[in-house]
Amino acid sequence: MKFKTFAAFVGPSVFMMFLFIALPLVSVFSQSFQNTYDLREQVEVETCTPGFLTQTCTTELKNVPQLDADGKPIKITEWTGLQSYRNVLQMDKVWAAIGDGRPGDILQIDFWKALRFTLVFTLVTLPLVIGVGLLIALTVNNAMRSLRGPVIFISLLPFIITPVIGSLSIYWLFVGDGILTAMMERWSGQNISMFAQAWTIELLMYFYRVWHVAPFAFVIFYAGLQSVNMDTLESAVIDGANRWERLRHVIIPHLMPLIVFIALIHLMDCYRVFDEIIGFRSQAHVISLQWLTVDLLTPDDAGNRAISRASASAMLTMIGIVVLLVPLLRRTWRDHKGGSH
Amino acid sequence: MLKNLVLAGAVSLMGSTAFAACSYENETEIKMLSAGFEAWKAVTDAMAECGNLQAELDQEFRTKQPAAFEANPSLYHIGGVSNGTITPLMNAGTIRPLDDLVEKYGQNLKPNQLIRIDGQIMAVAMMVNTQHLMYREDVLSDLGIDVPTTWDEVLAASAKIEEAGVVDHALGATLKSGWNLAQDFNNMYVGFGGDFFNDDNTTAVNGDAGMKALETIKASMEYMDPEVLVSDSTYVQQQFQQGKIAMANLWASRASAMNDEAESQVVGKVKMAAAPTAMDGGVPATTLWWDGIVIAKNISDEEADAAFRLAMEGMDSEMVTANNDAAIWLVEGYAPTDLAAGAIATATANPAPPAYPSTSQMGLLHTVLGNEIPAFLTGERDAAATLTAIEEGYTTAAKEAGVLQ
Numbered sequence: 210m211k212f213k214t215f216a217a218f219v220g221p222s223v224f225m226m227f228l229f230i231a232l233p234l235v236s237v238f239s240q241s242f243q244n245t246y247d248l249r250e251q252v253e254v255e256t257c258t259p260g261f262l263t264q265t266c267t268t269e270l271k272n273v274p275q276l277d278a279d280g281k282p283i284k285i286t287e288w289t290g291l292q293s294y295r296n297v298l299q300m301d302k303v304w305a306a307i308g309d310g311r312p313g314d315i316l317q318i319d320f321w322k323a324l325r326f327t328l329v330f331t332l333v334t335l336p337l338v339i340g341v342g343l344l345i346a347l348t349v350n351n352a353m354r355s356l357r358g359p360v361i362f363i364s365l366l367p368f369i370i371t372p373v374i375g376s377l378s379i380y381w382l383f384v385g386d387g388i389l390t391a392m393m394e395r396w397s398g399q400n401i402s403m404f405a406q407a408w409t410i411e412l413l414m415y416f417y418r419v420w421h422v423a424p425f426a427f428v429i430f431y432a433g434l435q436s437v438n439m440d441t442l443e444s445a446v447i448d449g450a451n452r453w454e455r456l457r458h459v460i461i462p463h464l465m466p467l468i469v470f471i472a473l474i475h476l477m478d479c480y481r482v483f484d485e486i487i488g489f490r491s492q493a494h495v496i497s498l499q500w501l502t503v504d505l506l507t508p509d510d511a512g513n514r515a516i517s518r519a520s521a522s523a524m525l526t527m528i529g530i531v532v533l534l535v536p537l538l539r540r541t542w543r544d545h546k547g548g549s550h
Numbered sequence: 551m552l553k554n555l556v557l558a559g560a561v562s563l564m565g566s567t568a569f570a571a572c573s574y575e576n577e578t579e580i581k582m583l584s585a586g587f588e589a590w591k592a593v594t595d596a597m598a599e600c601g602n603l604q605a606e607l608d609q610e611f612r613t614k615q616p617a618a619f620e621a622n623p624s625l626y627h628i629g630g631v632s633n634g635t636i637t638p639l640m641n642a643g644t645i646r647p648l649d650d651l652v653e654k655y656g657q658n659l660k661p662n663q664l665i666r667i668d669g670q671i672m673a674v675a676m677m678v679n680t681q682h683l684m685y686r687e688d689v690l691s692d693l694g695i696d697v698p699t700t701w702d703e704v705l706a707a708s709a710k711i712e713e714a715g716v717v718d719h720a721l722g723a724t725l726k727s728g729w730n731l732a733q734d735f736n737n738m739y740v741g742f743g744g745d746f747f748n749d750d751n752t753t754a755v756n757g758d759a760g761m762k763a764l765e766t767i768k769a770s771m772e773y774m775d776p777e778v779l780v781s782d783s784t785y786v787q788q789q790f791q792q793g794k795i796a797m798a799n800l801w802a803s804r805a806s807a808m809n810d811e812a813e814s815q816v817v818g819k820v821k822m823a824a825a826p827t828a829m830d831g832g833v834p835a836t837t838l839w840w841d842g843i844v845i846a847k848n849i850s851d852e853e854a855d856a857a858f859r860l861a862m863e864g865m866d867s868e869m870v871t872a873n874n875d876a877a878i879w880l881v882e883g884y885a886p887t888d889l890a891a892g893a894i895a896t897a898t899a900n901p902a903p904p905a906y907p908s909t910s911q912m913g914l915l916h917t918v919l920g921n922e923i924p925a926f927l928t929g930e931r932d933a934a935a936t937l938t939a940i941e942e943g944y945t946t947a948a949k950e951a952g953v954l955q
Binding site for chain 1: 612613616633634635637638640641642643661662663664665666667668669675678726727728731749751775776777779780794838840847878880893894897898902905908909910911912913914916917921924925927928930931935939946947950951952953
C-alpha cells in the first residue's frame with residue numbers, strides 16, 4: 210500500500226486516539242502529581258436553622274473558601290510530587306503490617322483490598338471464560354444444523370444484556386428474599402444470606418462475569434471453528450486420534466491466536482470491573498480498583514472531590530493492566546514476527 | 551433514574567394545564583432542580599400550576615447542583631437543598647441572599663423558615679426531617695414491651711421480639727455502606743455526646759463517644775437482617791411494609807409510606823416515637839435536617855424575582871393542606887398527625903438533637919466514615935483500629951482540600 214493511502218486511512222483514527230486517549234491520559238498523569246484546593250479562611254458564622262417550633266441560631270467557626278473579586282473561590286494548585294501515590298498506596302502501613310507479622314492487615318487498606326479482588330477476579334474468570342466459551346462453541350458446532358440458530362441466539366442473550374441490568378438481576382435473584390434464595394431456603398431448610406459475607410458475593414460475581422462474557426468468547430471461537438482444516442482433522446481421525454486428542458492437537462493450536470485475543474480483551478475488561486460492585490452493592494465487603502477511583506471522584510455533600518488521589522489511583526490501575534498484558538503482547542509480537550519470515 | 555424521568559416529565563406536562571389553583575400567571579421560564587421525594591413533588595406540582603415551570607426531581611441532584619449553579623447564566627433558577635447540600639453552593643458563592651425578595655413576597659413565611667447565614671437569608675426552609683423510632687405497635691403490645699426510649703431498651707426489646715419469633719428480624723437500619731452507614735454512625739455519635747471536630751479542624755471521632763457508637767451499632771446488628779450492609783432507606787421501608795421487621799430508627803419522611811394501602815401490609819400498625827437516646831440525659835441519637843429552596847446568583851434580578859414568587863406559591867398553605875402527610879411541614883397550615891408525632895417529639899426533645907453540620911469538613915468526614923466503618927462491622931478490624939483509620943483518612947482528605955495545613 211502506498212504511504213499516502215495508508216496515512217489517509219489511518220490518519221483520522223490516530224487523530225481521534227490522540228485527542229480522546231493520549232491527551233486525557235497526559236492530563237490525568239499530570240494531575241496525579243498536583244493538588245488543587247480552595248484558599249480557605251476561618252470565619253465566625255452565625256447560622257440560624259429551623260427546629261419544629263422555634264429557630265436555633267448558633268455561632269460557630271467555619272472554614273470557608275475565600276472568594277475573589279468576581280465572587281469565585283480562589284484556587285491554588287501545588288505540585289505535590291508523589292504525595293498522592295503515597296496517600297493511595299499507604300506503603301508505611303504496608304511495611305508496618307509486614308513488620309508486625311500480620312500481612313493480612315494490608316488488605317484493610319482500600320487500594321490493596323481493591324487490588325486483591327481485582328487480580329483474583331481477573332485471573333479466576335479468564336480460564337473459565339475461555340473454557341466455557343470453547344465448550345459452547347464445540348457443542349453448537351456439533352449440534353444438528355436445524356438447532357444451531359436457536360442455540361446461538363439463546364447463548365448470546367447474556368452478552369446483549371447491559372452489564373448493570375445483568376448484575377442487578379442477579380442481585381435481586383439472590384438477595385435475602387429473592388426468588389432463588391427463597392427456593393434454596395425451602396430446599397435446605399436453612400436461612401441463606403448470600404450478601405452477608407464476602408466470599409459468597411465474590412462467588413456470585415465470578416458466576417455473573419463468566420455468564421456474561423462467555424457468549425463473546427463463544428462467538429469468536431465458533432467463527433474460528435469454521436476455518437479448521439478438514440484435511441488435517443480427517444488425517445487425525447485416520448491416525449486413530451480420539452476426540453480429546455483431536456481437540457488438543459488440531460483444534461486448539463488452530464484457535465490459539467483467537468484464545469490470545471480473547472484473553473487480551475478479557476484482561477483489559479476485567480481489570481476495570483465496576484458494574485458488579487454497584488449492582489451487588491458490595492462496597493462493604495468487596496471493592497475494585499475502578500470503583501475506588503470513581504469513589505474518590507464522586508463529590509460529597511459539601512462538594513469535595515479527591516481529584517489528585519483519583520488520578521493517582523487511575524494511573525496505578527493503568528499500570529496494572531499493562532503489567533498483566535505484557536506477557537500476552539510479547540507472545541503476539543513473537544508470533545507476528547515469526548509469521549512474517 | 552426512570553422514575554425520576556417520569557416524575558420530571560409528569561411535572562413539566564402539568565405546566566401546560568390550567569392555572570386553576572394559582573393566584574397569578576407566571577410568564578418567566580423557570581427551571582428548578584431538587585431531590586425526588588414526595589414533599590418536593592407536592593411543592594413542584596403546586597408551582598407548576600402557575601405555568602412555565604420546568605422541574606427536575608432527581609436524587610442525584612447533589613452531584614449536579616454545584617456545577618449547574620456555577621454556570622453563567624445558571625442552568626437552574628431554583629435549587630432544592632437541605633442543610634447537608636447547601637454547603638457547596640455557599641462555598642462557591644453561587645446562590646443569592648433573599649432578604650429583599652422575602653420582604654416582597656414572603657408575607658406568609660414564618661420566621662422559623664428563614665435560614666440565616668451570617669445575618670443574610672440564604673434559603674427558605676419548607677420542612678424538617680429527622681430520624682425517629684418507628685415500631686409495630688401490635689408486636690410490642692402483644693409481647694408486653696414498653697416503647698423503648700433508649701438504645702439499651704431497644705436492644706432489650708429486640709431480644710424479646712427475636713425470641714418470640716413474630717417477625718423475621720426485630721430491627722431494621724439504614725446501614726448500607728457509604729453515605730447511609732456514615733449517617734447512622736453520626737446519629738449514634740451525637741447521641742453519645744460526641745463532637746465531630748476540634749477547634750483546629752482536626753476530627754474528634756477517635757475517642758470515647760466514637761468507640762461507644764461503633765459498639766452500639768455492632769450490638770444492634772445482632773437483631774438485624776444479616777445483609778443489613780446493603781440496606782438503605784427504601785429497603786428498610788419495604789421491610790416494614792412487608793411485616794419483616796418490628797422496629798427501626800428511620801427518616802420521618804418515610805412515615806407516610808407505612809399507611810399507603812397500595813404497598814403496605816401493615817397499615818395503621820406502625821407507630822412513631824422519638825428517636826431513642828444513646829445515654830442517660832442525652833439527646834435523641836439523631837441529627838436535625840431541613841429542606842428548602844435557594845435562588846441562583848447567576849441569573850437576572852427579574853428572573854430571580856419571578857422564581858422566588860413562584861417558589862412561594864408552591865410553598866403556601868394551600869399546598870400543605872392538600873399534602874399534609876407528605877412531610878413535617880414548617881409552612882403555616884400544617885396539622886401534625888400521628889405520623890409526625892415521633893419526629894416532633896425528637897425535634898422538641900430537651901436537650902434537642904443538633905442540626906447536621908453544614909461544613910466542608912463534615913462532607914469530608916462523612917465520606918471517610920462511610921468507607922472505613924464497614925471493615926469494623928464485617929469483623930475485619932477492631933473498633934480502635936477503625937477509629938484510627940477514620941482519623942487518618944480524614945486528615946489526608948482535609949489536607950488535600952486545604953482545610954488542614
